[in-house]
Amino acid sequence: MTPFSARAGKAAQATGHAAILVFFVTFLAFPFAWMVITTFKTTQDLHNVANNPYLFNDPPTLDHLRTLFADTAFVQWLANTAMVGAAVVIITLALAIPAGYALSRMTGALGQSLGVGIFLTYLVPPTILFIPFARIIAALGLQDSLWSLVLVYPSFTVPFSIWLLMGFFKAIPRDIEDAAMIDGLSRFGAFLRVVMPISLAGILTSIIFTFTLVTQEFVYGVIFITASSNYTVSVGVPTFLVRGDVYFSGSMMGACLIASVPIAIIYNFFVDRFVAGFTGGAVK
Amino acid sequence: MTSEAAALAGKEHSGPGFWSSFADNERWLWPAMLAPAVLYIVLLVGFPFFLSIYYSFTDVTVGGRDLHFVGLQNFNRILESSTFWLALKNTIILTVISQVCILVMASILAQALSVNFRGKWLVRLLILLPWVAPIALGSIGWLWIFDSIYSVINWTGRAIGILGPNDWPIWLGQPNLAMASIIIVQIWRILPLATVIILAGLTSIPQDLHDAAAVDGAGPFRRYFQITAPLIRPITLVAVLFGIIFTFTDLIVVFVLTRGGPYDQTQVLATWAYFTGIQGGDLAGGAAISLFLFPVLVAVAIIFLRFARRTEVL
Numbered sequence: 192m193t194p195f196s197a198r199a200g201k202a203a204q205a206t207g208h209a210a211i212l213v214f215f216v217t218f219l220a221f222p223f224a225w226m227v228i229t230t231f232k233t234t235q236d237l238h239n240v241a242n243n244p245y246l247f248n249d250p251p252t253l254d255h256l257r258t259l260f261a262d263t264a265f266v267q268w269l270a271n272t273a274m275v276g277a278a279v280v281i282i283t284l285a286l287a288i289p290a291g292y293a294l295s296r297m298t299g300a301l302g303q304s305l306g307v308g309i310f311l312t313y314l315v316p317p318t319i320l321f322i323p324f325a326r327i328i329a330a331l332g333l334q335d336s337l338w339s340l341v342l343v344y345p346s347f348t349v350p351f352s353i354w355l356l357m358g359f360f361k362a363i364p365r366d367i368e369d370a371a372m373i374d375g376l377s378r379f380g381a382f383l384r385v386v387m388p389i390s391l392a393g394i395l396t397s398i399i400f401t402f403t404l405v406t407q408e409f410v411y412g413v414i415f416i417t418a419s420s421n422y423t424v425s426v427g428v429p430t431f432l433v434r435g436d437v438y439f440s441g442s443m444m445g446a447c448l449i450a451s452v453p454i455a456i457i458y459n460f461f462v463d464r465f466v467a468g469f470t471g472g473a474v475k
Numbered sequence: 476m477t478s479e480a481a482a483l484a485g486k487e488h489s490g491p492g493f494w495s496s497f498a499d500n501e502r503w504l505w506p507a508m509l510a511p512a513v514l515y516i517v518l519l520v521g522f523p524f525f526l527s528i529y530y531s532f533t534d535v536t537v538g539g540r541d542l543h544f545v546g547l548q549n550f551n552r553i554l555e556s557s558t559f560w561l562a563l564k565n566t567i568i569l570t571v572i573s574q575v576c577i578l579v580m581a582s583i584l585a586q587a588l589s590v591n592f593r594g595k596w597l598v599r600l601l602i603l604l605p606w607v608a609p610i611a612l613g614s615i616g617w618l619w620i621f622d623s624i625y626s627v628i629n630w631t632g633r634a635i636g637i638l639g640p641n642d643w644p645i646w647l648g649q650p651n652l653a654m655a656s657i658i659i660v661q662i663w664r665i666l667p668l669a670t671v672i673i674l675a676g677l678t679s680i681p682q683d684l685h686d687a688a689a690v691d692g693a694g695p696f697r698r699y700f701q702i703t704a705p706l707i708r709p710i711t712l713v714a715v716l717f718g719i720i721f722t723f724t725d726l727i728v729v730f731v732l733t734r735g736g737p738y739d740q741t742q743v744l745a746t747w748a749y750f751t752g753i754q755g756g757d758l759a760g761g762a763a764i765s766l767f768l769f770p771v772l773v774a775v776a777i778i779f780l781r782f783a784r785r786t787e788v789l
Contacts, residue, residue, distance in 0.1 A: 211587045212598055215580070219667065220601040222616035223608070225627060229619065237625065243634075244627050290512035293505040305509065311776050312520045316724035318745040319769065322752045322762040323526035325537060346519040349512055378504055407609040409727045414753055425609040429731050440619050447615055451608030458607045459600045466675045 223448070230255055230445040237440060255441030264420055265446055268427035271337055272450075275423060276405040278341040283348045283401045284394065290349075291356030292382055296365070306357065313350040317410045320346070328415050339415040340408075340423070348404050352397040355464070359393030360386065396464045403454055424450045531763035537756040549763040558739050562747040563767065565654065569743060570722045573661040577718055578711070580662070581669035586699075588670070589677040606667035614731035617660050621646035621732070650740035653733050657741060660728050665721055669714040676710035677703065712782065716775050723771050744768055 228244075229237065231251040242248045259265050294306050324343060333339035367389075368381040376384060387394075405423075412426035419431050428446045432439050458465075531549055535542040553559045588599065605613055620627055623645050632638035646656045680703065688698050726745035729735060735742035735750060742750070744767055752761015 208587055208590070208592070211583060215584050215587075215666075216598060216601050219605050219663065222613060222620060222663075223601075223604050225620060226616050240624065240630075244625070244630050286512040286515055289508035293508035296501075297505050302505070305513070307780065309512075309516065311779070312516050314720055314772055314776055314779075315520055315524060316720065316768070316772070318724040318726055318748065319527060319765050319772075320520070320523045322748065322758055322765055323523040323530060325753060326530075326535065326758060327523060327526070329537070343519065345515060349515060350520075353512060378501060403607065407611075409609070409611040409730075410749075413730075414749075425611045429611045429615055440622075440625075443615060444619060447608070447612040451604070451612050455604050455607040456600065459603060462599075462603060462671055463675070466671050 226444040226448045256445045259442040259445050267420055268422050268424040272423040275337055275340045276402045279344045279405050280398050280401050282345045283352050286349050287352035287356055291353045292360045294357045295360035309350050309353050321410050321414055325414055335417045343411050344405055348401040355397050356393055359390055396461050399461050527762045530759050531766055533759050535758045549759050553763055562742040562744050566743040573658050573722050574718050576662050577666050577669050581673050584670045585673040585677055588674050603667045605664045610727045614728050621656050647733050653741045661722050665718050669718055672714040676707035680706050724768055
């Protein structure tokens with residue numbers, strides 16, 4: 192190959208690469224860009240079909256956000272989500288840390304099959320469980336209470352966190368604990384005093400994912416909760432703000448943005464660990 | 476950590492006794508540490524699961540106190556309903572088309588992300604947004620994009636001349652377009668996950684392999700199909716299996732975009748189970764419908780298990 196054609200080939204390759212990225216970024220991020228534009232446009236501008244929808248034909252406005260915060264229960268929904276999220280995180284850690292550690296240290300067939308069993312429960316979707324849960328929650332008298340969500344959400348956060356933490360604990364050499372045990376700690380003491388402190392990164396990761404899963408959950412929320420003041424943000428925005436009335440589109444898009452983008456940014460730092468959790472260490 | 480565990484930890488120096496022998500004896504310690512989680516999972520996943528199977532053979536309703544065993548009546552009723560067959564067909568079409576598209580698109584995108592370039596972190600953040608944002612809220616974004624009057628797609632199509640002056644597709648109002656819209660949103664939300672999983676597989680391939688193949692004269696396509704593709708096949712399988720589960724059992728996208736409409740033409744099994752069981756109050760019927768999701772889940776679980784045995788990763 193002559194130097195010229197090599198350079199031309201490289202340029203073509205770079206252009207192709209850029210074109211692929213532009214296409215995918217446009218497809219995947221466009222709805223969010225569209226949310227930003229819609230949030231700050233005046234209603235009049237949004238509803239004038241003659242206007243170019245990509246441009247601000249009227250100056251940007253904060254009216255929709257004002258409506259969202261002043262006239263809807265949006266702040267309450269955020270607070271509910273945070274409360275449920277915090278409670279579910281505590282339950283999840285209390286159950287998943289000991290279990291993940293035990294599974295990481297158990298040798299033999301029992302430990303392995305329990306690990307696989309817990310992984311398989313993650314495959315049982317809310318779609319199969321919501322029907323019986325509707326009656327269980329009613330029998331427990333928890334309808335329309337945020338406690339129903341606190342009770343049920345760990346059913347999907349615990350299996351995933353066990354799986355994630357198990358991978359973390361496996362990466363910690365047993366020698367460290369054995370050394371601590373020679374120094375007089377029990378096996379459990381070594382877990383508390385030695386393994387836990389160096390696993391903080393793993394625990395933080397499972398906190399983030401538990402919280403994200405709680406924020407994303409919709410099915411149980413829509414079934415258990417009926418009073419709009421008890422909604423979480425994922426349920427409140429689609430059920431309460433959507434009334435087939437276009438008037439709300441600006442506020443709705445603002446709500447979607449506020450509830451999703453901050454989490455997305457935090458999550459981004461942890462995504463590699465998330466993938467490791469999904470693939471069960473198939474990738475080193 | 477729980478207060479109980481902290482209290483136990485405080486006692487651990489109290490000398491040889493019941494606790495210290497317990498805390499050292501792995502035969503008891505491991506089961507004790509696993510028990511709370513296993514108990515929780517049995518009670519809140521296992522029990523409702525079997526309850527769901529039981530319900531499908533009864534006449535249970537949301538408000539009713541009694542329930543009677545009715546045998547296969549619910550299943551007979553469901554199999555006679557045309558909406559059920561439509562929902563089943565839609566679920567399968569939706570899953571197959573979206574997964575095929577996701578597989579192709581994620582392979583291309585992961586390949587493009589496997590090389591270094593400026594601003595990669597930003598591209599990755601933007602690409603991940605649909606997966607991380609709550610699905611219900613992302614779907615609302617699309618609801619607005621597909622709006623019958625203010626659809627930005629239609630406006631753009633008209634502006635660049637794809638749509639004529641009299642063309643104005645009502646995306647969510649015409650059955651075929653509505654199905655297409657739902658498929659687009661499913662691809663949109665699962666593509667990021669599939670991409671990062673496949674990308675993790677790509678980055679685990681040693682560069683030496685590519686270099687050796689290049690020295691031996693293999694071109695980029697040959698390198699991809701003869702070296703890269705076989706090596707990432709297991710992890711690609713993981714991505715596809717999760718994609719199948721998430722699409723096949725999803726209720727949210729259809730619920731937010733069309734509520735199964737127009738005239739139940741876009742119902743899927745999950746939404747049909749919801750509308751029958753929860754909104755219609757016929758829990759037994761809803762349970763029976765949702766159990767039709769089960770064979771696919773079992774199939775996926777079996778593939779995962781065989782995969783685990785072969786590669787010893789699970």
